[in-house]
Amino acid sequence: MLAGKRIVLGVTGGIAAYKAVEVSRRLVDAGAHVVPVMTAGAEHFIGRTTLSALASEPVQTSLWDEASPIPHTRLGQGADLILVAPATARLLAAYAAGLSTDLLTNVLLATRAPVVVCPAMHTEMWEHPAVQANIATLRARGVHIVEPESGRLAGGDVGAGRLAAPEHIVAAVDAVLGGAGELAGLHVVVSAGGTREPIDAVRVIANRSSGKQGYAVAAEAAARGARVTLVSTVELPVPTGCTVVPVETAAQMQAAMEATAPGADVVVMSAAVADFRPVAAAEGKIKKDQGIPQIVLESTPDILAGLGAAKPAGQVLVGFAAETGDLVANATGKLERKRLDLIVANDVSAPGVGFQHDTNAVTLLRAGAPGEPAAATTVALTDKRSIARAVLDAVVEIRRGQTPPA
Ligand SMILES: Cc1cc2nc3c(=O)[nH]c(=O)nc-3n(C[C@H](O)[C@H](O)[C@H](O)COP(=O)(O)O)c2cc1C
Known part of the structure; x- marks a missing residue:
């Protein structure tokens, strides 16, 4: 869907500005017409000549000195999509506030085209409440945010805030323009929390x-084109293209999964479901002066095993295993017992892994042919989006293996 599309590429003054050149080259290679706009800040990081040479027309930087008398409205009105990569904290703030002091913010305000913003900055800046509030505001207005990744930052620091990889930015733009991603036409159900x-x-x-x-x-x-139902116990920003079904208890999650999973092409059960629950919840609040309560527990339903038992032909079922002991042996047992196609196992006792962290390290175990051992791939400590990519790459491979040869 990129061919023939007119894309304004806004580049702002972050260290990742050099990667915008690669983004531009990839968009042009895919047939898009790239109109480059740089802020004055960006010019400290890359030269106009480089970006002009790898875009479809010369770079524009100013409201005042261009050939067109009204570049502030013409560019935004004529665009099929506006992409800002990288987006500085300053740009996010100005855009959220509607502050149109430079050419790029004017273009962003004078458009009805979809906007994709790719923030990049140091971790402290990215996590600052002001930046996060601006991201939330933009997201609520329908702006597509391509979240930064974790990794090496300028000055040797490591953390969240690195610009998403150029291929992921181009894939997100393609998906927003309605391009057929790898999972286009598929229904993916994910449980979380x-x-x-x-x-x-x-x-x-x-x-x-x-x-x-x-x-x-x-x-x-969703970025790969799937229709996504997210059965969730938590309130996080809803990713673009996902429909959330809010639940709280294991019983509610079971009902939601049983309602949505049968028609799904891919089911990813990443939620951490309680194994035990009180037999009955007390009415009202148990008072301190009533003495120490005896809470009697019972097992919750094994949702994943139920999904495995009822799995329709052709569906790919993915489970997660948070382990603290023999990771591979425990996860392989779960993979086989619950009729899964793939299990994502993590050792939650390792630093930076699993619950609450922004990073994870996993072993992906794929079901082998009957009688054959599961195939294992390890993904070293990285951000959770990169883990998600590895999981969905494996899902795509499993689906390819299921398709009978033409
Ligand atoms: C070496 C260097 C690297 C910088 N990297 C970033 C960055 O990655 N992200 C960011 O938001 N600001 C970064 N800044 C700060 C911005 O350049 C500064 O806020 C500037 O006003 C942004 O202008 P612009 O948004 O108009 O391009 C950096 C500054 C310097 C000197």
Whole structure:
């Protein structure tokens, strides 16, 4: 869907500006017409000549000195899509506030085209509440945010804030323009977060799952063109293209999964479902002066095993295994018992891995042919979006293996 599209590429003054040149080259190679706009800040990082040479026309930088008398409205009105990569904290703030002091912010305000913004900055800046509030504002207005990745940053620092890889930015642009991504036409159901089982009116049995890994899988599936249903116990920003079904308890999650999974092409059960729940929740709040309550527990339904038992032909079912012991042996047992196609196992006792972190390290175990061992691939510590990519790459491979040769 990129061929023939007119894309304004805004480049701002971050260290990742040099990667915008590669983004531009890829868009042009895919047949898009790239109109480059640089801020004055960006000119400290890359030369106009480089970007002009690899875009479709010369770079524009100013409201005042261009050949066109009204570049501030003409560019935005004529665009099929505006892409800002990299987007500085300054640009995000100006765009969120509607502050049109330079050519790029004018273009962003004077358009009805879809906008894709790719923030990049140091971790402290990215995590600052002001930046996050601006991201939330833009997202609520329908701006597509391609989240930064974790990795090496300028000055030798490591953390979240690195510009998403050029191929992922181009894939996101393609998906926003309605391009047929790898998962186009497929329905993907993802569960995310930890369940909460009520003890009384105010207390619950919960677990440490943040839902971040499930949301990353959902966002990646949507970016690859899938229709995504996200069954979630947590309130995180809803990734573009996903429909959320909010749930709280294991029973509610089971009902939601049983309602959505049968028609799905891919089911990814990344939620951390409680294994036990109180037999009955007390009415009202249990008072301190009532003495120490005896809470009797019962097992919750094994949702994943149920999905495995009822799995329709052709569906790819993915489970997660948070382990602290023999990772591969435990996960392989689960893979076989629950009739999964793929299990994503992580050792949650390792630093930076699993619950609540922004990073994860996993072993992907694929079901082998009957009698054959599971095939294992390890993904070293990285951000959860990169883990999501590895999971969906494996799903795409499994689907290819299922398709009978033409
Ligand atoms: C070496 C260097 C690297 C910078 N990298 C970033 C960055 O990655 N992200 C960011 O938001 N700001 C970064 N800044 C700060 C911006 O350049 C500064 O806020 C500038 O006003 C942004 O202008 P612009 O948004 O108009 O391009 C950097 C500054 C310097 C000197």
